[in-house]
Amino acid sequence: MSALDDLRAALAEISDLGRARALLSWDEWTQMPPRGAAVRAEQLSTLSRLRHERLASDDLGRLLDRARAEVKDAPYDSFEASLVRMTTRHWEKARRVPPELRAEITRQTSISEHAWEEARDASDFRAFLPYLERMTALARRYLECFEFDHPYDPLLDDYEPGMKTAEVRPVLEALRDGLRPLLADIAASGAEVDNSCLYGDFPVDAQKRLAREVLEALPLQEDAWRVDETVHPFATGIGVSDLRITTRFDRAYIGAALWAVIHEAGHAMYHNGIDPALERTPLCGSVSLGFDESQSRLWENWIGRGRPYLAHLHPRLRELFPGQFADVDTEGLYQAASRVQPSLIRIEADEVTYNLHIALRFELELQIIEDRLALSDLPEAWNALVGDYLGLEVPDDAHGVLQDIHWASGSFGYFPTYSLGNVIAGQLWEAARMELPDMDAQLGAGEMGPLRDWLGERLYRHGAKLLPAEMVDRVCGGSLDPAPLLGYLRDRFGGVYGLEAAETATPSVS
């Protein structure tokens, strides 16, 4: 056996433990009888611990040393070189955090998440404050395990490997500064966009049929996925050809199931497109959370809310829900999917305001980590930014600072990946449009294969061989750039809201 073979065997074991954990978690959210929860938490914790012990082990370090010598002449983006390079990165990170600290974070996260749930239900930030203080203190102890230019860097690195605060900050600030005048223009236009066709009474059985048909028409490998119901939709992979999509059905709003299904299918298509040769290695995943989100958002918004796809879907919507869509033409459906309305809750936000929700969270996270904001002042700071960015008054903390679980989980550094996903989707879309001139006609005919194949060739099949910055450069040329996203948004919503700037843009972009 070569050193690389030995390394692969060790990594396969680590992968199997991680995938088993993913299945136990999927099962917990979709299948498990309620009383299974207590033991399930222990099982998940054991699998995480065993996986981590192996990842951080001296043995793996020795295997990496031996394999490194063996692959030193392999090309940078070859399987062998990427495997050794990326695994070394994981191994070094895993070893920097003392097991005691890791265990303490796991323990406190569970406690804090429960406290958050209660505090949110009671809309009582003060009740949550001590837990937030503990999670923030743990995040500080965690980041101190690493060397950094900016204390936010190690946190960001867990989700966007290699990305620095100094790179991300200007991108997200430029995005914010481009969105604010767009939102102001939309508000000033006085135009009213009617999305009432999306609201009403949509029998869940018909919604389930729609969800299944939508998924079956997407370019997902046959017999390699399933869809289940859950409270908070997600997608997970148990293998390249074993994808689990989840969704929820809201009887009063057809958009919940329709776009959630396409969103999660976007994640699934990405993971389904990874080269099977990467299976059971740490390369068998997405480049980063941002790249993962770029696929869910690209399929959800650029495709799923785009004119060609909606035109294609429209007749079927009419058949399934005649009462809702009989009097709506395709342009009306497209308009309904394009309504901009500032709102308090991030996960209900439209495409324009969504990234402002992220901008305010990112700003507050930076202030916290840079020690410029006392946690007790967080609700005030939150509410001020909501007023500033969205023009809304926050009635209570449940609709404000307590709405997301992320900080309760200690997941500082996670929020920006949502906006990075949108930014990357914008860049990928621009590149795809250049190279696939017939895309609109194809999407209008329900043919999504060519786009999927383009994405598969450029992005999916490579898995996590490259860092996000490397992959952006490889696929889009250059670095993270919010301009394509801003251009797309101004074109689409400028068109819908009759803004002047939109007149000069290509109307077919949406």
Added chain:
Amino acid sequence: MSALDDLRAALAEISDLGRARALLSWDEWTQMPPRGAAVRAEQLSTLSRLRHERLASDDLGRLLDRARAEVKDAPYDSFEASLVRMTTRHWEKARRVPPELRAEITRQTSISEHAWEEARDASDFRAFLPYLERMTALARRYLECFEFDHPYDPLLDDYEPGMKTAEVRPVLEALRDGLRPLLADIAASGAEVDNSCLYGDFPVDAQKRLAREVLEALPLQEDAWRVDETVHPFATGIGVSDLRITTRFDRAYIGAALWAVIHEAGHAMYHNGIDPALERTPLCGSVSLGFDESQSRLWENWIGRGRPYLAHLHPRLRELFPGQFADVDTEGLYQAASRVQPSLIRIEADEVTYNLHIALRFELELQIIEDRLALSDLPEAWNALVGDYLGLEVPDDAHGVLQDIHWASGSFGYFPTYSLGNVIAGQLWEAARMELPDMDAQLGAGEMGPLRDWLGERLYRHGAKLLPAEMVDRVCGGSLDPAPLLGYLRDRFGGVYGLEAAETATPSVS
């Protein structure tokens, strides 16, 4: 931390790995997209290996030594003493088998099972013979790892801990020798029992409703189980309060779903009844496969095919399937559930002939392990015994020696546990009837709580604290005894077939 605490922590990890494996396996059979199979096999193998490494480790041996000193004054059936004693047993067994042999068995089992599937489909024993020879040779190498009085002992011990061939053989032979005259009497009676009401067209939706209602009416803890469809029904536990029941639906035969569901629920009730304090220890399981089967058979046959329960179920069957049951009275339904008809396939056998199917397999296994039968002569020997015990001619190997997967899996020693389950069920039933005089009336009213509580108190809650022989003595007094089972069968089927001996028996036994 005490030594016992340390031991418990190590055992909890081993348990979590085993339960995770059980969930992955359940998922494979009930939920997994077909293309997930290849990676799933690897994941299952990794979890098995990691679990086994821990179980056979020097570390666990040291923990056991320390804990043994600590519990030396604890009562024999206390949690502490049982934990150390039973874990020591598992540890010693695990260490006797070299890892290479274990790996080879795992590898060959998978190959042999595939070969068996093909050979069975082609009804070609010769094609399967080389694989059977390899699995038999591996079984010999396996049993040579142990000391034994009889070479079959170590094989049996994997399923019935501590049981010896010398104990089991006379029990199963007495059972066989009691069943053969009963079957002959039934045949000689000339009576025809009509079970046509169980065959016809049973819409699957209505069957699913029936299955759910039957399960909900059984004394299973609420929110602690679920039921799914599969090809070969089974039940598995992911935790004491997380039971997975599976079943299949045959549109042409209502019995498949009805009694399979009760059978699997019997397993589930047993595991659901284990003292939650045993969770995440090796004591959190059934005493043996025979004891596990005693519960599935007791609930399936003694209850589910018994007069009181069928009388209770009858009105609902009539509502759901009026075409089938409108003209059948309760006695007719009971008779239909009591038809005896020798057949070639074990899993379709009735209560009387089932144990003759097991008797012939047990005899052949002993001949193989005692080296009294050449494997190439197995079909001939099989067919001769089928003629002898069941009076049938075997038309081809698919309906004969190739029908079961067990030998392909190398699971010699497994078959007798089916009959031991029936024997134990007979003994438990006799004991329960003595102590629960109102049981018939209760079952007739659909009240199964008292019986379940009796079984829970005597058997379920103790998990695997005792060996099978110890538990038989504890609950039934004495040792394994086929007489109660034979008495029950002669009463029930003697009544149905109008045999003379039945007239002197208590007619209410069934």
